[in-house]
Every structure is written in structure tokens, then in C-alpha cells.
Amino acid sequence: MGINAVFEALSHPVRREILQLLRGGPMSAGALAEHFTLSKPTLSVHFAKLKEAELVAVKRQGTSLIYHLNMSILEEALSGLMSLRETKS
């Protein structure tokens, strides 16, 4: 949990692309899956990791699950990275 899961989630290119796609707005699991050649179960695992890291949140709409970005965690990762920058001496 925490920042660890966030960096872990960001380490896979497919998951970063999922986030990229969600930048434009919320999307269903199926709509997201269409952008990849991977099987839906495989994508589902990637969704789960992004969700575990709280980089995305999900809401059910009828039979569809709609994923959307969780900005605050992205900002957190961002500031985590920024804190790695050298201390200007």
C-alpha cells in the first residue's frame, strides 16, 4: 500500500498507457481493452493493480465498470519523484 504500490503500478508500459487513455475522461473496461492486443483478463489484472495503487477508481454503470483517474494519487507520485531531485546547494 502507499507510494510503493504507486511506483510499482507505474512501472509497466501498458498501465501507463491505460492512465494516458483515461486522461481524456472516464472509460469502461471494455473500451479500454479495445486499445490493446492483450486479452481482457490480462487487462483486468492491470486494472486491478492501478486500482490497488488508487491511481484509478471504478464505478459501476449498468453492466459496465467505468474507470477514471484519481488525480490526487498521481500528484502524490509526482511529488515523491520531485523529492528525489538534488538539493540545490
Place this chain on the structure above:
Amino acid sequence: MGINAVFEALSHPVRREILQLLRGGPMSAGALAEHFTLSKPTLSVHFAKLKEAELVAVKRQGTSLIYHLNMSILEEALSGLMSLRETKS
């Protein structure tokens, strides 16, 4: 190579802590290793991944290898993350 290796390298807590330690300035492999309970060979593998991602660079000084941060790649990762932020609509 590229941004992929960078996020991959950042995904392990030990490697992020190595970067954290290097914020204060260059350090030898041995000096870095003292901050961890892991064996030196294990740390050496972590150094190699950071080096492969070009997050750090290394310079020999006598028998010691001195590691230091490579700012430009960190900035690159930072901007990569920033690009994942939602498009302000």
C-alpha cells in the same frame, strides 16, 4: 532503454532510497551499501539497474566506484509523469 527502464528502476523501494541517499552528493558503492542490510552483490545489482536507466552515473576513484545522480533523466521521468495528469478541461 528509455523511459521504460526509468520507471522500472524507480519501482523498487531500495533503488528509490539509493537515489534519496545520492541527493546529498556522490557516494561510493561501499558507502551506499552501509545504509542497507542487503549484501553488497545484491546492492550491486540495484546499482546496475539504476545505471542502465541512466538515473545514476559512475566514476572510478582509485579502487572505489563513485555513484552520482543524473538529474536530466530524473527530470525526464518527472515530465513523463506530469504528462499523465488530466487535461484541464
Place this chain on the structure above:
DNA sequence: GCCTTATTTAGACATCACTCTAATTAGAGT
């Protein structure tokens, strides 16, 4: 050249990550 110090490379092993197909759950409509 040999010894010491510093660090990496090699080899082995265990665990974890990614992917697939098949089966299951969940909701909506008839």
C-alpha cells in the same frame, strides 16, 4: 609480483509478474 581493499560477475534458488484459456460473477432485459 603479491597482498589488500573495493566492487562486480557467476551460479543457484525462490518468489513474483505477466500472459493465456476456461469458468464464474453481476446486472439488464425479456
Place this chain on the structure above:
DNA sequence: ACTCTAATTAGAGTGATGTCTAAATAAGGC
């Protein structure tokens, strides 16, 4: 209740990652 669509969970295979101990490489000093 049955069926259709949407998505996840289960199980299995393969390959990558992280860790160790032991051996090898590199530089410096005697």
C-alpha cells in the same frame, strides 16, 4: 428463470526479479 453482455477470478505456464554465497576483476601499495 433464462439469456445476453460485461468483466472478473481461477488455474497454469513461462519468464523475470531479488537475494544469497563464492569466485573473479580492478586499482593501489609494499
